[in-house]
Amino acid sequence: MTTKILSTLSIAFFLFFSLSGFAQSGPHKVSGKVMDEEMDAPLEFATVSIVNANDPADVTGVVTNSQGNFSIEVPEGTYNVIVEFISYETKRFNDRKVDSDLSLGTITLGLDSDSLDEVLVQAETTQVSVQLDKKIYNIGKDLTTAGGTVSDALNNVPSVSVDVEGGISLRGNQNVRILINGKPSAMAGFGDTNVLSQLPAEAIERVEVITSPSARYDAEGTAGILNIILRQKETLGFNGSVNLNLGHPDNAGLSANLNYRTNDFNIFTNIGWRYFDAPQNNFSDTEYLRRFNSDGEIIRPEYERIREERETERLNRNYNGNIGIEYFLTEQSSLTASLFYRYGEDEDETLNNSDRYNGGSLVEETLRRELQSEEDNSYQISINYQNKFNDEGHELTADFQFENDAEVQNTYINEDYISTDQDNPGAFQREEVYTEEDQKEYLIQADYVLPLGENARFEAGYRGNFENEVTDYRLQQEDLATGNLVTNDTLTNIFDYEENVNALYSQYGTKFGKFSFLLGLRLENTQLKGDIDSRLSDEELVAAFGFPIQTEFDNNYLGLFPTVNLIYELSSDGGEEENITVGYNRRINRPRGWYINPFPSRSSRTNVFQGNPNLQPAFASAFDIGYLKRWEKLTFTTSVYYQHETDSFERVEENTGQETTDGIDIIRTIPINLATNKRTGGELGILYNPADWLRLNSSFNFFQFETEGEFNGIDYGAKNTSWFARFSSKVTLPGAVDWQTNAFYRGPQENAQTKNEGIFSIDLALSKEILNESVTLSLNVRDLLNSRKRKSFTSTEFFNRESEFQWRQRQINFSVIYRFNQQKREQRRGSDEDFDDPGFEG
Incomplete structure (x- = not known):
């Protein structure tokens, strides 16, 4: 992931400094606005690449400003427009014919784990990631858990059910291991799942449903593992x-x-x-x-x-x-x-x-x-x-x-x-x-x-x-x-x-x-x-x-x-x-x-x-x-x-x-x-x-x-x-x-x-x-x-x-x-990409 970050930043700065020379030769304007899908906030420094559909070597581009807006002039022709931002999904607009000014409107980008073993499925209520050993459900904007507890949030996660006494089951089996950020924790009540009914649902970023745990995890829990990832802010x-x-x-x-x-x-x-x-x-x-x-x-x-x-x-x-x-x-x-x-x-x-x-x-x-x-x-x-x-x-x-x-x-x-x-x-x-x-x-x-x-x-x-x-x-x-x-x-x-x-x-x-x-x-x-x-x-x-x-x-x-x-x-x-x-x-x-x-x-x-x-x-x-x-x-x-x-x-x-x-x-x-x-x-x-x-x-x-x-x-x-x-x-x-x-x-x-x-x-x-x-x-x-x-x-x-x-x-x-002050999401340096490892980690 770090290699991709450096590569993307290099392309962004190269495109930024070469922009003015290219813009002088283009008679038509391509514009739009890039937004964070989850936060509904502008994404500054997102990279917009303009690729000639007939000559892929003919590439130019621009980066978005503080409001997420971009604008670039290109010669008349047919282009593929690629919108990228660090740790977000990439969006493409292929075979767009530019014979007059072209507005792409508002473009929303969702988070992307960019891993060799992951497929990301976007939805507003939840985001579902499928990895080698688990499924990840982002709690996202689940309205029914507002003012509720962690137990309430878990009861809305597929494969999971919470009974009338607060007992948690995975696929109908109550022998499930509860982890917080990948580790046993006092927040989970030393295995007493009733404690989860005392923690607010708003503290959860996502829940990992691990039905086939890798060797990295404890062998405890015949039903599998529920790993609760707490929210962490990335904004400066x-x-x-x-x-x-x-x-x-x-x-x-x-x-x-x-x-x-x-x-x-x-x-x-x-x-x-x-x-x-x-x-x-x-x-x-x-x-x-x-x-x-x-x-x-x-x-x-x-x-x-x-x-x-x-x-x-x-x-x-x-x-x-x-x-x-x-x-x-x-x-x-x-x-x-x-x-x-x-x-x-x-x-x-x-x-x-x-x-x-x-x-x-x-x-x-x-x-x-x-x-x-x-x-x-x-x-x-x-x-x-x-x-x-x-x-x-x-x-x-x-x-x-x-x-x-x-x-x-x-x-x-x-x-x-x-x-x-x-x-x-x-x-x-x-x-x-x-x-x-x-x-x-x-x-x-x-x-x-x-x-x-x-x-x-x-x-x-x-x-x-x-x-x-x-x-x-x-x-x-x-x-x-x-x-x-x-x-x-x-x-x-x-x-x-x-x-x-x-x-x-x-x-x-x-x-x-x-x-x-x-x-x-x-x-x-x-x-x-x-x-x-x-x-x-x-x-x-x-x-x-x-x-x-x-x-x-x-x-x-x-x-x-x-x-x-x-x-x-x-x-x-x-x-x-x-x-x-x-x-x-x-x-x-x-x-x-x-x-x-x-x-x-x-x-x-x-x-x-x-x-x-x-x-x-x-x-x-x-x-x-x-x-x-x-x-x-x-x-x-x-x-x-x-x-x-x-x-x-x-x-x-x-x-x-x-x-x-x-x-x-x-x-x-x-x-x-x-x-x-x-x-x-x-x-x-x-x-x-x-x-x-x-x-x-x-x-x-x-x-x-x-x-x-x-x-x-x-x-x-x-x-x-x-x-x-x-x-x-x-x-x-x-x-x-x-x-x-x-x-x-x-x-x-x-x-x-x-x-x-x-x-x-x-x-x-x-x-x-x-x-x-x-x-x-x-x-x-x-x-x-x-x-x-x-x-x-x-x-x-x-x-x-x-x-x-x-x-x-x-x-x-x-x-x-x-x-x-939660308007812009930025990656921190020297740290892991949250807890969602991009490789084989469980």
Whole structure:
């Protein structure tokens, strides 16, 4: 890319200084204006070349002025006009006959990655780039996410879906790795995707959907990787934007993106504050079944049926800030340091109405109140060094990153009778739960790139991730005789967990003719180490939980992860119109600390989640074949994929054999290793721009998974087919008002125990630019029909349960964005072209 920049600048200056001598001989004028398509701003110093169609050696040209205008006189004849600008697409106007003055009007240029393995598809709502191992979706001007969060933005990305609880899936698989700017980050919540619901969508530049990751990336994530690239300004001087959001239910936010750039350094910062209330609703209707004991006697449940209605008010306040400086040491090297900080305060109040039935009659009604407060402090320190040895791509980068997250959570629980048919009902215990989590993570990384000739290169690198998480859980329950709170020794514990991953990789890529390939191999060593400090002995733990618990474990796994990615260009013009991609990679799914911790965490007195310290990592082999075809106004992409996973994770529910003080069975959810999980699917996407005022975008994903395996003598094998689809339209109305509609539908899904109904939702947005397009006003409604609810039916040998869950109600948001000094985009010296490497980098 650097070679192209120097070449283009040389041509530009040569044409500029030779312009006057040529202009004197030409009787006809060729003129126009060149604009940045995305920023809608003039492009200064764009190169306009005038080539004689009958004699290609006869070339002249001009560069645009500060307003993007150009004008040049040429003799009468037929010419090819070529408009170019550094890092932008090139536009051509062939066989233009000049026998009088010719005006080309306004010419818009979009960004161009100019890579041997990339095909760029332009659209205003999104820009789609297809590379050897990934697809890149620029969030662009997605109106429906204005005032929203990163999770909202991801839910509009093809192949990606965000469920009603904030869980992120890629092609229907939730084991997806989230990276920020190519690295694990505190901004992504150390793998907790719910944190993404606290970061503003305006911070995103683009999202890379990496379904066939190259060896450069972690092998974690059997579904693949979502790499979120944050915005970085390239404009010289002081510039930025301020964003104000207001909404209902209560939603208020203020954020600013500021940047000061000179030829020697760049200072950048992103700061934000947000307050919101996100009401949550949950309903369940559970029928407890009669069962037999070992002697064949019927065991009747205390209650035949329990209906629960939960309403939660969630008040959240969070602050986040990122400040950094990039210093250009030389023309070829730079050093970047940044600090990210996030602070959050949450207050959740939950009311749980429980109706209990026997013989079809209501026999008891209780109200459970739960008040939960949480404080979350996290920060991240990052240092990056980059050295380009030459202009051909020979470079070395090194990264160091330290992250710390401290979270304190207090929960107060009280339950009372509203009505009961008991003569002397036993009182409920008052409870207080205290949880403190402290997490630290270190990242050390080095990457080396060596070009081998014009169309090939070799890469190698090292990455080390070292993570420690300490969870202090303490449960205090009321002594009904004295009224005092007493520590529950069975559940109180301290869990000290370590995950250390060391990895080496190398890969080689090249292109010859229409064929490009990237071959890589990654070696990873994983250590999962845990130490549980319990107040009970091993014998007491067995008596309390019914099975042995490893209070100490130290598991090591060494794995080889090969990757193969291919592109074949079918079109005759160098692959700009049609190509086929083929990918293979091997991946790992490591159990996280929450999945391993054997001590229960409770969503209610009757439902607990319990980790499994014996959980082994899952390994998957994935194959992907993709096809892209682009016409002038229509782009079509499609792919088929297959994945075979061993020791796959599955969450199952079972009866613990224990009861609450009032005789209700306690149900446990636990993750287990099943034998295999096979996934087969296909997806397609269509981008259609029939007119300047209308843009359409749709995608469809169909998948089938089949699991096999059993646990505790129960067969949990299942086979399910499902699908999801999304549609987006953007219409420019009279008065330059943009109107966007997004619709999403996820088909029914089921596993061995649970069936989920389909979910349909629709978002609407209106947007208007004012004050010389420096201010954007947006109004959007997310979940217009208030229909994003998960309705499911669960059936086991102990109970049948119907449930409905709504994570967030319909939202209306108004957003104002003010931009200043963001009129011109320029490349910085001594730096990489953003994070989108023009070669084979993943």
